[in-house]
Amino acid sequence: MSDQAAAKAAEANQRDRRMVPLSRGLSTKLLLLTILFVLLAEVLIFIPSIANFRLRWLEEKLGTAATISGVLMQGNPASLPRAAQDDVLMSIGAKAIAVRDGDISRLLVVADMPPQVDEHIDLANTGALAAMRDALDTALFGGDRMLRVFGKVGDSDKQFELVIPDKKLRGAMLIYSRNVALLSLLISLITAGLVFWAINWIMIRPVRDMTRSMLAFSEAPDDPGRVILPEDRGDEIGVAERELADMQTRLQKTLAEQKHLADLGLAVSKINHDMRNILASAQLMSDRLALVRDPSVQSFAPKLVRTLDRAVAYTEGVLAYGRTQEAAPTRRLLRLRQLVDDVHGLLGIDPAGGIEFDNAVDTAFEVDADSDQLFRVLSNLCRNAVEAMAADREAALVRRLAISSERTGSVCRIFVTDTGPGLPQKARENLFTAFRGSARSGGTGLGLAIAHELVRAHGGSLELVESIGGRTVFAITIPDQPVRLDEARSAMRRPA
Incomplete structure (x- = not known):
């Protein structure tokens, strides 16, 4: 009880210190x-x-x-x-x-x-x-x-x-x-007293009330009673009071919505965590089913495996997006072609599936970026392209995923091109919005949202250059990090 009283006293003391004497x-x-x-x-x-x-x-x-x-x-x-x-x-x-x-x-x-x-x-x-x-x-x-x-x-x-x-x-x-x-x-x-009384009543008192209201609102922004009650006046003070009341009301609604979303996100994260464990066990069982020689089992086992893989990918994407903000990129000079080969190996493209992978990056091409984060960007884009092209089973269709690059001065551009069906209009309107920018049914759109965030952390941009039936092109633009003048001078002073 004494601790609670001390906390209230400290809060009152802090509030008094913020008030102008x-x-x-x-x-x-x-x-x-x-x-x-x-x-x-x-x-x-x-x-x-x-x-x-x-x-x-x-x-x-x-x-x-x-x-x-x-x-x-x-x-x-x-x-x-x-x-x-x-x-x-x-x-x-x-x-x-x-x-x-x-x-x-x-x-x-x-x-x-x-x-x-x-x-x-x-x-x-x-x-x-x-x-x-x-x-x-x-x-x-x-x-x-x-x-x-x-x-x-x-x-x-x-x-x-x-x-x-x-x-x-x-x-x-x-x-x-x-x-x-x-x-x-x-x-x-006498004049000062009259002027003081008039201006204090007309201006200073409302400003003091607004100051108290803002301080009280900052202490408990979720309390509707802390919203200022504007006076019925038509001057600048009245406009400021009404705008402050409207801003506090909108801020309360926003904070309430964010709290609900935070609570929902925490619940979804817990559910996805448990669901991932359950799905991992189900994957093990499905792998065993695939070994059963029963024709009926062999007919539905691949569908079960794909469904479980999709569910696992969904839960992992939600958990990845729900984690704290990404760390700042640790940028180094990378050989892009080797990084693209690593992405190709991770995709696990089945040669019998008819999907070609073309690494068109020059062997000497270098990019200034964080290796892990750029790998995640490319793998997300490539995985989306592979899944889009794998949905088309017609044997005559050309299914090709190509990665190329170019440099203009200190700016690198990486192009991810596929020959899939293209993005629908709804997906293009919400391209980098989580849970809304997916091009396929059951997708989350988290891959593009995460990729967009990582590229922006590099000071660059991720954009959809073209998307029509048979050709979709994404462009990753990453500028080289600027050279600090003091470091450049120090390097120039070093003896050869």
Whole structure:
């Protein structure tokens, strides 16, 4: 019981590890990116905003100075007591106020005139780029500079001038920047929260549900309850959910069919294994019957032997096809003519049966292939041809099986030609399909299916070139295996 609990805990732990944590999820990335992009937009807005704040602040001070100048110009500014001048300048934080009327310039109020002015600002002719540059310069490096601000105020044709330190200006700009930064951060958080909620509800949540469904389905693909239930929505997410549900349903059916086929194949293999043993015993008995001199026994013994041979071949073919996948070919250079002679010896063609075997392969012809696998390919093709021609008992018929070959560059082609009755249309349509491509009644079609698989493992092909009454040609195409460049270079470096 403890082992089962530990297995469930391990499975749950594995499932949790496959789930993306919140800190690395799409929603967290979306939230952080939204905050970052909104702050970036606020920064782009902030620079012209603080430049405008600086100009408005200076315009306000210049407007106040113009109002004071109008009052002073109605009387005699020189008669104004020193204390009163200081109070006037202190009220706006200036060092001096002057007015220019045409070519005449008058210094109205002055106190502690600075020795130099660091920056001259013409409010009427300050461009946008210059205003943003000067605003950043004041906010970052100002505080101890003296400014001369001049320009017209309202509809007046007089130009007013103001000499003022930038300390208070910089302080006001820093306070404004702080307020804008706090407001921008608040706007970013609110915007990011709204965008996060909307996109999380519309996109991230369905994607997360699909991810969970795929993980749950992978754990138990045969459970119908693990198939995702798509939402009724017409966007891309809805299409993805419906396609995922359809794919999971089809995969379940395919897995169920494969399980049934696997169970059936296992049962058939067991049955064939036992049947082969039974048929082997029956073959021994049939061989003994063939020695009996009774005419009635002699009449049916050959038929019994052929039937038993066919049954044994059938069971052996099924067992061979049901085994695990064929091993990768071990390729070597082979003398094809000698291999064809070995195939001829295995076929056991009765000379009295009227079937001729023609080995038309040149003695020097070589092929790059696995000896055992190529032998199986040729023997399967030749056995099918012999069985097809043996069915015709007419003495005048030409029954010949020929094997020839040719080479084009690095590609070898082997032709297996017989003069049998040809393949019927149904057999040609399912030529290399197991249990469906047989040309004779009672055949399995496994010989061609196995031969096709072995040739493909060599990187080649097996094809039916021609099949008409009196001529059937199969072509085996096998390319030479490519030479690795490093091995070729090593061989070239070896001393002779």
